[in-house]
Amino acid sequence: MIDLLRWLWLAFLLSVPIWLGDQYYLHILITTGIFTIAAMSLNLLLGFTGQLSLGHVAFFGIGAYTSALLSLGFDLELAEGYTFVLAPKPVWFAFLCGVLVAGFFGWVIGKISFKVRGAYFVIVTISFAEVVRLVALNWVDLTEGPMALSNIPPFTLAVPGLWEQTLYRKAPNYYLMLAIAILSYLIVRRLVLSRTGRAMIALRENEPLATSVGIDVTRYLVLAAVVSAAMAGAAGGLYAHYVRIVDPDVFLFIYTVTMVIMVITGGKGTLAGPVVGGLFFGILPVLLRTIAEPEAQWIIYGVFMIVIVYFLPDGIVPAVRGWVESLQSGRPTPEPAALTGTAAAERKAD
């Protein structure tokens, strides 16, 4: 039953550009999808591994800037008379570099998180994102500062020698985003339902117990941070080559907040949560656009978030699941927020 729904959902997603003629709405879906990828990556670190990382937008932005800069090429005057020149690189290469560089910073944050705990870690991650934003804003020689990096080349997909397509139009970009989104989902899913994922969840749930049975907590924390950051960097790279203009505002704290809202209201520590949250908060602004100004919308989101935290603290997905289960079995059953795939597999196996 679940599998059938999944295939139907996939078919639906694949079909969208065919029947959705309005380019504006397609654009909304693409940016929503990009943000959902970022939300999924945040969920890995925040939801599954339990790290209060509120600087996530930094990885997104680093991925975007790295990919953009490498694909545009740049020259940088390093010292008197010596200028470092980098020729423009192919987009796919720049994109991969964006992913790697973002992943590297994820490694740094992962290492730091082990030394600096709890609320202090929250502050460090926020500060980190702010520093990166200020660097992007002020290092005008490299990043153009507030003037933004523009004319970023779009993706070019090629089968060497046979076929080449540059993604100018929206529909191909949508499919690229979808491909990466599905890949990200599968990566998170596979990790989380494995021995590796169990270790991450264990360190979130009860760190001393986890370490007492031989789980190297630092290692899994860093691993979660690296994968999470790299994935966010991929989302950033997608963004850079789709929107084709990147400015320091991409590092604003409000975007981290957006991702956090998506994850938390959708259901942290679940696989479907960030997707539900992402779609919800990606599409909601469009629906509200005509009846409320942006500030009013944000107030609504703020209220919404508080309400969810109070009444559905595990998020929408677990609440719906619990409700569906209580309908099926006639009595409410508690559903653990984590390892839901395992639980379902267990029920099938036993």
Place this chain on the structure above:
Amino acid sequence: MDQLLQHLLNALILGGTYALLGIGLTLIFGIMRVVNFTHGELYALGAYMVYFFAMVLGVNFFLALVVAVLIGIAVGGLIELVLLRGLRDASIDTTMLVMIGAWIIMQNSEQLAWSGVAKSIVPPFPQEPLVLGPVSVSWTRVFVFVVAALLIVGTHLLIQRTRLGKAMRATFQDRDTAALMGVNINAVYTATFALGSGLAAAAGALLGPVFVVTPTMGNLAALKAFAIVILGGLGNIKGATAGGFILAFAEEIGAGYVSSGYRDAMGFLLIIIVLLFRPTGLFARAERVG
């Protein structure tokens, strides 16, 4: 040399208000262990209230200051009562998220109410600066420094000499024991949040006339407040005071001799560096209220 003295003087004055911000947050963060994202918004609220009463309504400037602080106290208490009381034993993630929600609501409300255009507050002091030898300082800034100093001393006295202060210190040390000893924890928490918010509002009210008033002014203020709390140690008022001045000096020297663009980054870099070497803050051993 003259430049240096000027920078130091500016830092001294800025440090006083930063200290207010920091003390307010260290009380809240230290006693209640809440990552208070609304702290910056109370700072902005303080400034906006002075603007509203003094500039729009034409009320006496000093009266406007007092009203602004009182409103800050009231709003702080309200936030605690409405939002936080129900989350008394919730995890830190949950309270953090609720605070983020409150922050979003407050900042966007301010944006709706006042629009994004910067507002300026004209204080009733003579325009010519006071010249003290090689340095000069505006009367406004002198006033700001004096009031900030008074408030710092006042807060210190409140914590050390009053029953409420004692209750706050006890709650900081051990909430459960304090409750067993008859301390009304709910009242302490509300008072703490109200007091901390009031201090933030005071800082905003004082700095409003010095800089301009914008809806996003609270964001940087909040982050700087966190930097100060970390420098000074959770709940440590003396530490927060010292932290406020240290941050102000770092900013002034950084802006003056390195680059003014990175001025605001000073605070964050300071946080990151301090936490890397001392994961529990600079004065961690001195973690206590008072």
Place this chain on the structure above:
Amino acid sequence: MSGAGATSETALSIEDITVHFGGLVAVSDMTFTVNEGEVVGLIGPNGAGKTTAFNVITGFLRPTRGEIRYRGRSLNGLRPHEVAEAGLVRTFQKTSVFATNTVFENILIGLHRRGRATAWQTLLGLPGVRAEEQRLRDEARALLDFVGIAQRAGELGGALPYGEQRLLEVAIALAARPSMLLLDEPVSGMNPSETSSFMRLLERIRARDVTVLLVEHDMRMVMGVSDRVVVLNQGKIIAEGPPADIQGNPEVIRAYLGAGVRDA
């Protein structure tokens, strides 16, 4: 009950362990050994330093001085997960399970050491990974049977009744395939029938050649399962020997009666 499995080969050796917390001396010059296959009981009034000793042995606490060796290898400075890798697994005084996971998942987590699949291998979907998962699940099922909570497999760890939560704790520890198990007050809070069940479980654990060091207050239980008993008071060892010797020891009685009212 002297265990048939007890040998005279040294497994764990603790020498001159001293732990200072600021000005407070929690443990002072503690020296004792545990032999392979033995069950050793560590007793003493509250605050005697028993849990501190556990924390030091398993890497949760660094001693101010002293040496810890297990099977000839020094454990000093090892982090808790490395100590587990060496074969020593502990339980905790305060009930410690993964509350929001099912009992089955709890055991799977405990079986972490029994698997080898890395993140890369998992992501690439290599065939060995699936086989390993199946093997781990089979082991988990077997462990649940061994400990006696198989009927609870699908329930949340935090929802179990107290006695069964403590059994779950032991099951998680056993999942890590320890060669030596350190149990911190395993039967505290259990009623007599649960305690007897536990003592039988302990015998089954012994039969699997697991060396056991346990801290307990329940005298009947400790004297009933231990080959040897070590008595701590105020951070120092005041007596050591078979249960029969300890029970009549006047120093031990004085330590308990003297420290009886004080709650450290």
